[in-house]
Amino acid sequence: MRWWFQTSNHDVKIVLLAKFDRRQYRILLEKWEEEISRPQGAITRRRAAAISQQNGILEPVKWQSITIIRDETTNPVSYIATRGH
Known part of the structure; x- marks a missing residue:
């Protein structure tokens, strides 16, 4: 996933797979x-300064997933869509 964002120099804002x-x-x-990743918990002052200068680190985050499955028990065949994360 990271490739799409990095290759576009972060001009790509949303990736749909x-x-x-x-x-x-x-x-x-x-x-x-992409979302700015901030470290959790205690960090050193040096690390905090480095993160502050970089404005955080961009990490890909999955915002939504949808699963579509075929229901072969119905006639005509229908599909079931389930929303995940």
Whole structure:
């Protein structure tokens, strides 16, 4: 995921991924964005100064996932969409 953001010099703001699993009739959609990562817990003054100068470190974060599966028990065939994270 990091590649999309870094290669674009962080001009890309949202990455949408679609993963297809033909054997299980499943589609997984994911939405990723970059977020400033701040360290958790106690840190040294030196580390705090370095982070302050860099304005934090950008990390990819998955904001949403949707799973779509085929329901073969219905006629006609229908699909079930489930929202994740």
